Amino acid sequence: MSTDDAFAEAYRAHYWAVSRFVARRLDGSAHEVEEVVAEVFSIAWRRRTELPESPLPWLYAVARNCLSNTVRGLSRYRRLLNRLGNHEAAHRRQTVESPDAERPGSWVLEALARLSSADQEVLRLTAWEELTVEELAVTLGCGRSAAAMRLHRARRRLRAEIDRTRTTVSARAGDDGNGGRNG
Numbered sequence: 001m002s003t004d005d006a007f008a009e010a011y012r013a014h015y016w017a018v019s020r021f022v023a024r025r026l027d028g029s030a031h032e033v034e035e036v037v038a039e040v041f042s043i044a045w046r047r048r049t050e051l052p053e054s055p056l057p058w059l060y061a062v063a064r065n066c067l068s069n070t071v072r073g074l075s076r077y078r079r080l081l082n083r084l085g086n087h088e089a090a091h092r093r094q095t096v097e098s099p100d101a102e103r104p105g106s107w108v109l110e111a112l113a114r115l116s117s118a119d120q121e122v123l124r125l126t127a128w129e130e131l132t133v134e135e136l137a138v139t140l141g142c143g144r145s146a147a148a149m150r151l152h153r154a155r156r157r158l159r160a161e162i163d164r165t166r167t168t169v170s171a172r173a174g175d176d177g178n179g180g181r182n183g
Contacts, residue, residue, distance in 0.1 A: 007048040010055040011041055018059050021129055025067055032070065039066045057131060057138035064121070064139070111161035119154035126151060 001009070015037070022036045040063045044051065052058050112120055125131045125139055137147035 003048045003051070006051050006055075007045055010044065010051055010059070014056050014059055015041070017056060017129070018063055021060055021063055022067060024124070024128060026070065032074075036063070036066050036070050039070075052138070054135070057135035060125065060129060060131070060139040061141060107165055108162070111158060111165050114161050115154065115157055118150070119157055122147075122150050122154040123158060 019037050023033045043062050133148045137144045
């Protein structure tokens with residue numbers, strides 16, 4: 001198979017996986033997601049001679065780098081808008097949902113959000129993208145044992161955050177405002 005054919009096959013087989021990967025990590029418009037995905041496949045085209053036999057983890061690694069560049073650029077753009085102060089995006093109001101509008105499983109997302117970005121990414125790659133440890137190693141650019149250790153540590157820290165959340169919720173549930181006395 002020629003390198004052009006290998007690229008075409010990788011594009012057909014993994015376009016939507018890479019799109020979902022980017023969309024889950026980029027809190028932006030569909031247009032921004034499409035731009036990042038286009039950049040990923042543009043890089044893959046230029047480096048098509050380097051495409052591995054199983055290209056998805058490699059594409060995820062490229063996507064992570066493209067996302068980092070995009071997030072930095074968007075951050076600079078938002079800082080500029082805030083300095084200018086007269087752009088509608090600078091005056092967007094944050095709305096806060098009512099406490100009873102909790103989404104199912106939101107406690108897991110809250111626990112995940114309290115982890116480092118590196119731990120979050122390792123857990124997302126294995127849970128959302130369903131990567132094996134070997135594929136995780138390719139995506140992170142490290143060895144298999146290092147990837148396995150990072151995953152193990154991230155899972156352990158997530159478990160600690162979940163346990164901490166449950167302890168806090170249990171303590172609140174046990175406090176009825178009467179110092180533990182009923183009625």
